[in-house]
Amino acid sequence: AQSVAQPEDQVNVAEGNPLTVKCTYSVSGNPYLFWYVQYPNRGLQFLLKYITGDNLVKGSYGFEAEFNKSQTSFHLKKPSALVSDSALYFCAVKGRIGNTGKLIFGQGTTLQVKP
Amino acid sequence: DAGVTQSPTHLIKTRGQQVTLRCSPKSGHDTVSWYQQALGQGPQFIFQYYEEEERQRGNFPDRFSGHQFPNYSSELNVNALLLGDSALYLCASSNIQEGQYNQPQHFGDGTRLSIL
Numbered sequence: 001a002q003s004v005a006q007p008e009d010q011v012n013v014a015e016g017n018p019l020t021v022k023c024t025y026s027v028s029g030n031p032y033l034f035w036y037v038q039y040p041n042r043g044l045q046f047l048l049k050y051i052t053g054d055n056l057v058k059g060s061y062g063f064e065a066e067f068n069k070s071q072t073s074f075h076l077k078k079p080s081a082l083v084s085d086s087a088l089y090f091c092a093v094k095g096r097i098g099n100t101g102k103l104i105f106g107q108g109t110t111l112q113v114k115p
Numbered sequence: 116d117a118g119v120t121q122s123p124t125h126l127i128k129t130r131g132q133q134v135t136l137r138c139s140p141k142s143g144h145d146t147v148s149w150y151q152q153a154l155g156q157g158p159q160f161i162f163q164y165y166e167e168e169e170r171q172r173g174n175f176p177d178r179f180s181g182h183q184f185p186n187y188s189s190e191l192n193v194n195a196l197l198l199g200d201s202a203l204y205l206c207a208s209s210n211i212q213e214g215q216y217n218q219p220q221h222f223g224d225g226t227r228l229s230i231l
Contacts, residue, residue, distance in 0.1 A: 044222040101148050
């Protein structure tokens with residue numbers, strides 16, 4: 001079965017420190033990989049995606065993600081966290097073959113950045 | 116440029132009733148997907164519509180049905196509501212012509228459905 005795992009329900013970091021939000025996936029083939037962020041009472045906002053090429057992907061708001069094919073991971077990173085980064089983060093994958101639109105999401109990780 | 120808009124924002128129903136949720140895609144988008152996000156969970160794919168037809172469906176019962184109109188807007192219908200249908204329902208849009216397989220979907224703010 002295809003699945004996405006975000007092993008941490010919550011990540012706490014101090015403002016200015018680097019942050020990492022972990023994601024691993026179990027999807028056949030070479031799926032497309034995405035990160036979305038959700039603020040309270042809002043929909044999901046796209047942060048970044050991995051399609052092919054460089055394993056380090058840069059996205060919105062200073063976020064980046066590192067793709068590791070052998071570990072089937074796609075961890076979200078940011079060199080210096082801001083209090084305003086506090087939100088719910090979702091990793092998602094989409095299969096390349098025979099899939100027109102279905103995104104499979106992880107259960108989400110709450111990021112708490114403290115001043 | 117308006118993004119994805121959904122209506123209503125909140126809705127309260129009782130068990131056994133039927134509900135219709137509405138979605139207007141982002142300008143220039145022609146494909147609409149619906150997701151159910153239960154409290155504390157990630158979104159679960161319900162189905163996707165393109166050219167007024169259901170193209171792909173997730174693991175949801177037939178009580179969940181949809182429709183897409185010629186202007187690309189979409190409706191999600193749920194019959195015989197159960198307590199477990201309480202969730203945030205998200206609509207996402209994209210564009211088939213722009214290499215949709217690697218294109219991020221744009222999400223609306225959702226409809227919060229509560230079943231009493």
